[in-house]
Amino acid sequence: MTLNKIYIDRLIENALLEDINYVDTATDYLIPENQTNSAMFIAKADGVLAGIETALRVFEILQPDFKAEIFKKDGDFVKKGDIIAEINGKTKTILKGERVALNLLQHMSGVATAVAKAVNIIEGTNASIADTRKTLPGLRPIEKYAVTVGGGKNHRYNLSDCAMLKDNHIDAGGGITNAVNTLRKKLGHTVKIELEVRNLDELREALSVDVDIIMLDNMSIEDMKKAVEITDGKAKLEASGGITDETLREVSETGVDIISMGAITHSVKAFDISLKIIPNN
Numbered sequence: 001m002t003l004n005k006i007y008i009d010r011l012i013e014n015a016l017l018e019d020i021n022y023v024d025t026a027t028d029y030l031i032p033e034n035q036t037n038s039a040m041f042i043a044k045a046d047g048v049l050a051g052i053e054t055a056l057r058v059f060e061i062l063q064p065d066f067k068a069e070i071f072k073k074d075g076d077f078v079k080k081g082d083i084i085a086e087i088n089g090k091t092k093t094i095l096k097g098e099r100v101a102l103n104l105l106q107h108m109s110g111v112a113t114a115v116a117k118a119v120n121i122i123e124g125t126n127a128s129i130a131d132t133r134k135t136l137p138g139l140r141p142i143e144k145y146a147v148t149v150g151g152g153k154n155h156r157y158n159l160s161d162c163a164m165l166k167d168n169h170i171d172a173g174g175g176i177t178n179a180v181n182t183l184r185k186k187l188g189h190t191v192k193i194e195l196e197v198r199n200l201d202e203l204r205e206a207l208s209v210d211v212d213i214i215m216l217d218n219m220s221i222e223d224m225k226k227a228v229e230i231t232d233g234k235a236k237l238e239a240s241g242g243i244t245d246e247t248l249r250e251v252s253e254t255g256v257d258i259i260s261m262g263a264i265t266h267s268v269k270a271f272d273i274s275l276k277i278i279p280n281n
Contacts, residue, residue, distance in 0.1 A: 001148045003054065007141055012058050014138075015100045027095045035091040037277050041084040041105070043072075044272035048116045050074050050149040051108030052085060054142065055101040063093040074149050075112075084273065091277070098275050107139070108146040109271035114264045115150025121245060122252035127259050130155045132240070134262030143265045155260055163187055164194040167217070176202060180209040194238070203227050207234055215260075217241050221250055228255035 041055070049072050059066045066089040072078050087094065118129045129152040135143045144154045156162040165179055173179030180193060187193070194213035195206045200223060206214050207230070216227055218241035231237055238258040239251050251259055 001145050001154075003141060003145050008054055008057060009061065011138065011142070012054075012061055012100065012104075015103070016058070016061070016097070019100055020096060024092075024096050027092050031091045031095065033090075033092070035280075036089060037091045037094060037280060038086060038088045039094050039275055039277045040086050042274050042276060043078040043080055043082040043084055044274055046079050047077070047109060047113035047271050048150050049076050049078050049084060049109050049271075050112035050146040051105045051142065054108065055105035056085065056087070058097040058101040058104070059087060059089060059093055062097050063089050065089075066093060077116075094275075094277060102273060102275055104142065106270040106273050107268070108142055108149075109273065110268040111143055111146035111265055112150035113271055114268045115147050115152040118245065118248055118259075118261065118264060119151040121248045122259070125249075125252040127239075127252040127256055128153050129264070130238070130258050130260045131265055132260050132262045133158070134266045136266065147264065150264075152264065153258075162192050162194055162213075164196070164215075166196045166215075167198065170196070176205045177209055180206075180211060199223070200226055200230065203230060207231065211235060213238055213258075215240050216256065221254060224251065224254040224256060 052070060052072065052074060056068045066087070068085055068087045070085045072082060072084045078084060115129060122129065131144055131147045131152060132155055144157065147154060156164065163183055165173070165183070170176055170179050173182065176195065180195065183193065192212040194215060195211045196215040196217050197203045197206050198217050203214060213236040214231065215238045216224055219227065219239070224239060227237060236258065237256045238260055239256040240260040243251055243259060243261055248259065
């Protein structure tokens with residue numbers, strides 16, 4: 001997956017404007033315009049790196065001739081104490097871009113690390129880990145990118161990608177059969193239909209109208225196993241709702257195809273990374 005450069009630049013520019021409304025009171029009055037320094041990004045924990053090029057783009061926007069040497073790339077497992085990259089440029093550039101760069105890098109690496117942990121837990125089963133639309137506003141592209149870096153897969157990107165009928169759609173649309181049949185008459189041939197079901201009776205009805213993907217919403221392990229048997233490969237099965245690292249393995253062993261988790265984007269812990277300036281001798 002490649003991040004859109006226009007989106008990245010706009011995201012960074014908005015973040016910089018938020019952080020430096022008019023003047024950096026400490027940096028602009030303290031640091032001479034022509035002073036330069038080197039600095040290092042250093043991992044302060046173990047995990048999966050994501051977003052280093054995005055972080056470095058912060059400094060490039062502030063100073064086009066900014067220099068950087070990358071030692072660890074996205075997808076690499078880094079250990080506490082590892083030097084991720086070394087940068088060189090105007091000291092003002094480093095100080096002004098530091099927080100925005102770290103915010104992006106720490107969050108993206110936190111997502112990738114959480115996903116990699118989940119992927120490792122279900123290793124050897126048929127299931128894959130997927131994200132959801134439960135992302136922080138404005139950050140969905142970088143969060144979904146980080147999910148792929150961690151070894152997960154992307155669910156629909158937005159409401160345009162797939163016709164997904166959740167419980168409120170079904171209740172407002174006259175039930176499963178009526179909602180699916182009404183929708184199918186209007187959809188183009190390239191659009192898949194995913195349907196959320198709350199119990200095995202709804203699962204059977206979903207199968208009777210030939211939906212492509214069925215989401216098992218907050219089902220028990222036993223009901224998931226029964227759902228896999230009943231479906232027998234007629235549709236992709238996605239488990240979702242309240243799944244944690246503690247329950248992941250058990251869910252994956254039911255035979256479902258996909259496990260979607262909102263927590264891997266909206267509730268991750270930031271990965272601890274520091275940026276340390278190297279004093280000039």
